[in-house]
Amino acid sequence: MEIVVDAFGGDYSPQETVKGALRALDIKKDFTVVLTGDKSVLSEMVGDNARVKIIDAPDVITNDDVPTDAVRNKPNSSLIAAIDYLNANEDAKGLVSTGSTGAVLTASVLLTRRIKGINRPALAPVLPTVKGDKKVILIDCGANVEPKALNLFQFAQMGAAYAKTMGIHYPRIGLLSNGTEDKKGNTLNKEAFSLLKESKLNFAGNIEAREILSGEYDVIVSDGFSGNIALKSCEGTAVSMFSLIKDGIMQGGIRAKLGFLLLKPVFKKIKKTMDYNDNGGAVLLGLNKIIVKGHGASKEKAVCNTVLQTIDLVNSNVIESITECMNNG
Amino acid sequence: MEIVVDAFGGDYSPQETVKGALRALDIKKDFTVVLTGDKSVLSEMVGDNARVKIIDAPDVITNDDVPTDAVRNKPNSSLIAAIDYLNANEDAKGLVSTGSTGAVLTASVLLTRRIKGINRPALAPVLPTVKGDKKVILIDCGANVEPKALNLFQFAQMGAAYAKTMGIHYPRIGLLSNGTEDKKGNTLNKEAFSLLKESKLNFAGNIEAREILSGEYDVIVSDGFSGNIALKSCEGTAVSMFSLIKDGIMQGGIRAKLGFLLLKPVFKKIKKTMDYNDNGGAVLLGLNKIIVKGHGASKEKAVCNTVLQTIDLVNSNVIESITECMNNG
Numbered sequence: 001m002e003i004v005v006d007a008f009g010g011d012y013s014p015q016e017t018v019k020g021a022l023r024a025l026d027i028k029k030d031f032t033v034v035l036t037g038d039k040s041v042l043s044e045m046v047g048d049n050a051r052v053k054i055i056d057a058p059d060v061i062t063n064d065d066v067p068t069d070a071v072r073n074k075p076n077s078s079l080i081a082a083i084d085y086l087n088a089n090e091d092a093k094g095l096v097s098t099g100s101t102g103a104v105l106t107a108s109v110l111l112t113r114r115i116k117g118i119n120r121p122a123l124a125p126v127l128p129t130v131k132g133d134k135k136v137i138l139i140d141c142g143a144n145v146e147p148k149a150l151n152l153f154q155f156a157q158m159g160a161a162y163a164k165t166m167g168i169h170y171p172r173i174g175l176l177s178n179g180t181e182d183k184k185g186n187t188l189n190k191e192a193f194s195l196l197k198e199s200k201l202n203f204a205g206n207i208e209a210r211e212i213l214s215g216e217y218d219v220i221v222s223d224g225f226s227g228n229i230a231l232k233s234c235e236g237t238a239v240s241m242f243s244l245i246k247d248g249i250m251q252g253g254i255r256a257k258l259g260f261l262l263l264k265p266v267f268k269k270i271k272k273t274m275d276y277n278d279n280g281g282a283v284l285l286g287l288n289k290i291i292v293k294g295h296g297a298s299k300e301k302a303v304c305n306t307v308l309q310t311i312d313l314v315n316s317n318v319i320e321s322i323t324e325c326m327n328n329g
Numbered sequence: 330m331e332i333v334v335d336a337f338g339g340d341y342s343p344q345e346t347v348k349g350a351l352r353a354l355d356i357k358k359d360f361t362v363v364l365t366g367d368k369s370v371l372s373e374m375v376g377d378n379a380r381v382k383i384i385d386a387p388d389v390i391t392n393d394d395v396p397t398d399a400v401r402n403k404p405n406s407s408l409i410a411a412i413d414y415l416n417a418n419e420d421a422k423g424l425v426s427t428g429s430t431g432a433v434l435t436a437s438v439l440l441t442r443r444i445k446g447i448n449r450p451a452l453a454p455v456l457p458t459v460k461g462d463k464k465v466i467l468i469d470c471g472a473n474v475e476p477k478a479l480n481l482f483q484f485a486q487m488g489a490a491y492a493k494t495m496g497i498h499y500p501r502i503g504l505l506s507n508g509t510e511d512k513k514g515n516t517l518n519k520e521a522f523s524l525l526k527e528s529k530l531n532f533a534g535n536i537e538a539r540e541i542l543s544g545e546y547d548v549i550v551s552d553g554f555s556g557n558i559a560l561k562s563c564e565g566t567a568v569s570m571f572s573l574i575k576d577g578i579m580q581g582g583i584r585a586k587l588g589f590l591l592l593k594p595v596f597k598k599i600k601k602t603m604d605y606n607d608n609g610g611a612v613l614l615g616l617n618k619i620i621v622k623g624h625g626a627s628k629e630k631a632v633c634n635t636v637l638q639t640i641d642l643v644n645s646n647v648i649e650s651i652t653e654c655m656n657n658g
Contacts, residue, residue, distance in 0.1 A: 066512060102508065130572045142507055145515045178471055178557035179431065183395060186474045186554050209561035213569040225515050228507035229555050232538035233562030240542040241570045243459045244602065248595030255591050262588025266577030273573060 001030065002053075002092040003310055004085050007037035008060045008078035009099025011297045014038075017098060018045045020303020025051050027304070031311055034085055034092065037078040057081030061099060063296075067106035079103055083111045086289050094290035094310035096281065098298045105143045105284065105293070112287045115319065117326035120144050120151045121286030123224065123293065124162060125231060128273045131215030137162055138176075138212065141231045141282060144224040149191035152221055156201055158285040159219035161325040165316040171218035174207035176226060182206065188223060196221075209233070238274040280309035285322065290314050330359065331382075331421040332639055333414050336366035337389045337407035338428025340626045343367075346427060347374045349632020354380050356633070360640055363414055363421065366407040386410030390428060392625075396435035408432055412440045415618050423619035423639035425610065427627045434472045434613065434622070441616045444648065446655035449473050449480045450615030452553065452622065453491060454560060457602045460544030466491055467505075467541065470560045470611060473553040478520035481550055485530055487614045488548035490654040494645040500547035503536035505555060511535065517552060525550075538562070567603040609638035614651065619643050 005021045007014045014037055021033045032051045035042050039056035046052050059077035061070040074080060079099050086095045097104045101123075109121055122140035129136050139159040144151055156173050163171035175193055177185040184206050185193065196203040204217065209230050212220060222230065245267070249260045260267075280302075281294035290313045294306040334350045336343045343366055350362045361380045364371050368385035375381050388406035390399040403409060408428050415424045426433045430452075438450055451469035458465050468488040473480055485502050492500035504522055506514040513535050514522065525532040533546065538559050541549060551559065574596070578585045589596075609631075610623035619642045623635040 063510065102510075102513075130569045130576075145507060176558060178474060178554050181392065181431075184431075189554075208565075209558040210565035210568070212562060213565055225507050225518075226555050226558050229505060229538040230558050230562045233541060233559045234566045236537075236539035236541055236543070237563045237566035238570060239539070240459045241567060241599070241603070244599045245595065247459075248598055249592070252592070252595050256595055259588045259591025259595070262584050263578070263581070263592060264588075266574065266581050266585050266588070269577055270570070270573045274570070 001311065001314060002032050002034050002089065003307055004034045004036065004082045004092050004095040005307065006078045006082040006095070006097035006099055007035045007042055009062065009097060009103070010294070011098070012299050013098065014041060014045065016299045017303050018042065019300040020298070021307055022046070022049070022052075023300060023304040024307035028308060028311060033307070036081040036085065055081050055085055061103045063100045065100065065103060067100065067102040070103050071107045071110055079107055080111070083107050086291070087112055092289075093314040094292065096292050096294055096303070096306050096310050098294040098296055098303065101142060101293055101296070104291070108284050108287060108291045109143065112289055112291065115286055115288055115322050115326060118154055118158070118286040118322070120147060120154070121284050122155045122158060123282045124159060124285050125282035126279065127213065127231070127234065128279065129213050129215035134215040135166070136212065136215070136217055137219045138227055138231055139219065139221060139285065140224040140227050142224045142228040143284060146225070147188070147223050149188055149195055152188065152192035152223065153195040153199070154286070156196055156203070156219065156221045157325050158322050159221060160201055161321040162285060162318050163218045165318045165321050168218050170202045172216070173201055173203050173219045173221060174211065174217040175203070175205065176209060176220050176222035176230060177206035178208070180206050180208055192221070242271065281306040283313055283318070285318070288319060290319065330640065330643065331361050331363050331418065332636055333363045333365065333411045333421050333424040334636065335407045335411040335424070335426035335428055336364045336371055338391065338426060338432075339623070340427070341628050342427065343370060343374065345628040346632050347371065348629040349627070350636055351375070351378070351381075352629060352633040353636035357637060357640060362636070365410040365414065384410050384414055390432045392429045394429065394432060396429065396431040399432050400436045400439055408436055409440070412436050415620070416441055421618075422643040423621065425621050425623055425632070425635050425639050427623040427625055427632065430471060430622055430625070433620070437613050437616060437620045438472065441618055441620065444615055444617055444651050444655060447483055447487070447615040447651070449476060449483070450613050451484045451487060452611045453488060453614050454611035455608065456542065456560070456563065457608065458542050458544035463544045464495070465541065465544070465546055466548045467556055467560055468548065468550060468614065469553040469556050470551075471553045471557040472613060475554070476517070476552050478517060478524055481517065481521035481552065482524040482528070483615075485525055485532070485548065485550045486654050487651050488550060489530055490650040491614060491647050492547045494647045494650050497547050499531045501545070502530055502532050502548045502550060503540065503546040504532070504534065505538060505549050505551035505559060506535035507537070509535050509537055521550070571600065610635040612642055612647075614647070617648060619648065
């Protein structure tokens with residue numbers, strides 16, 4: 001199996017991206033990596049490695065590029081070369097990019113074939129919850145800023161199929177809204193509510209954003225705009241809390257510093273739970289290949305985890321699971 | 330000055346609501362309270378108190394009521410009686426309710442006169458940030474699920490006027506979006522972006538939800554649906570983090586428990602910073618009276634703080650500040 005890694009475009013690309021990909025190769029033996037980007041730079045970094053192929057694509061798409069323009073005008077960019085390679089090669093099963101979210105989503109959706117029946121692919125990160133190992137899928141987190149109700153319904157189907165590959169047989173689905181009552185929500189939500197209510201899915205109704213990390217749901221469905229806001233609010237609050245704790249300890253004298261030393265294992269565990277470096281990237285569901293968007297600020301460890309996660313996603317047969325769901329309703 | 334308190338409708342009403350109102354009377358001497366609700370119940374709780382007036386309104390609007398129906402069909406409810414009293418009495422300057430958010434918003438907007446020029450009132454809680462005493466106003470958090478761009482623009486104006494009453498002379502305004510680039514956002518956001526960009530306001534552009542608690546902004550503008558999701562995501566994550574810390578300490582043996590004892594003052598301070606019980610309710614801006622929606626789960630202390638906050642809001646002349654802004658652009 002080949003995993004294509006867009007070696008440029010991330011905040012710490014290409015150094016950390018390449019290091020992360022190489023680290024993943026050390027950990028797992030049954031795959032090879034295809035790096036896309038400026039060949040002279042990459043060759044020097046990689047050296048002689050039989051498990052790494054380099055595709056020369058010297059252009060880079062940045063956050064300043066307008067995604068649709070970039071897809072059209074930068075065919076020799078590391079991102080477009082990566083997607084082209086993915087689509088052209090049977091053995092290339094997955095792709096990782098830490099580049100501009102907008103560009104990754106736009107290019108993936110425009111250039112990659114969708115699973116039959118899926119109108120719009122959706123970005124589906126897996127978030128931690130307060131219930132230990134229990135995770136929750138938040139779909140969509142930014143691929144569809146203005147979807148229709150049918151799209152939201154399909155996000156629920158895809159999320160459920162994804163949850164099933166994680167061993168959850170009858171995934172519990174919540175619709176992200178501004179209240180738990182059936183009549184809550186904007187026009188889009190109300191329409192999606194009706195579709196979900198009438199379906200065979202295990203639909204638990206509207207949920208408030210307060211419940212996202214509660215561990216009471218397996219899949220939370222949202223439009224991409226609100227889902228993105230929910231995701232980043234959770235992330236930002238977790239970072240803020242750590243920052244407040246740190247400030248408190250710095251200002252709390254010897255007593256607080258001693259307390260911190262004693263609680264260090266607890267904080268470490270929580271940080272690991274809440275940290276995107278450990279939670280990997282977000283998969284774009286609905287395409288016939290696995291494309292994972294890693295965090296823009298990913299360093300070596302995060303890139304490595306995202307590559308390993310991509311292999312796991314390929315092996316989990318999530319694409320087959322969604323295809324089956326679309327065939328059988 | 331009279332502060333009207335809807336004594337029913339909250340999760341812990343009427344007991345905690347009444348206790349909270351009485352506690353506020355003990356703390357501040359220059360106001361009186363008007364309680365609305367079942368007179369026989371309230372009279373027994375209050376006893377003989379010259380600073381409390383009771384308005385009999387035995388009906389209760391609950392979360393199960395459809396707000397618009399409830400406003401029409403339950404004129405003798407504690408909420409509607411409270412709003413009617415507020416509007417009919419010059420000396421009644423503010424209102425507190427911990428009842429159904431939907432009903433409070435709907436009834437307030439339908440029954441209370443708006444400030445001239447304001448098309449839609451908006452719910453504007455004040456959130457803590459990581460920068461010490463610095464706060465941020467998030468407007469709107471649920472009053473307008475589907476506003477127009479002009480409404481968002483007016484939310485920015487109202488938020489800025491509110492921030493000015495807190496001593497911030499040139500409030501920095503961010504537009505909540507799914508990315509920081511100028512072209513990010515849905516149709517509504519893009520239109521609002523243009524209006525804000527062309528205005529005299531100190532508009533800092535689109536912001537991601539990750540930045541809400543960063544302390545870099547004074548006012549964050551959003552539609553009510555997304556703002557509600559942002560607010561509750563932040564709230565839910567803070568609660569989840571405390572829950573994870575607690576679990577970690579419980580499972581961490583004597584070492585962790587000792588660490589907790591030493592860090593208790595730090596945790597207490599952070600909890601106070603992040604806790605709605607200390608941060609008060611959310612004011613509905615744009616009306617010619619101060620209406621504050623307290624948290625549904627408010628107990629005595631939270632109700633007391635919300636009553637005191639309402640008095641502060643009246644004294645801050647935020648209504649006059651918004652009126653002036655609407656007159657002078």
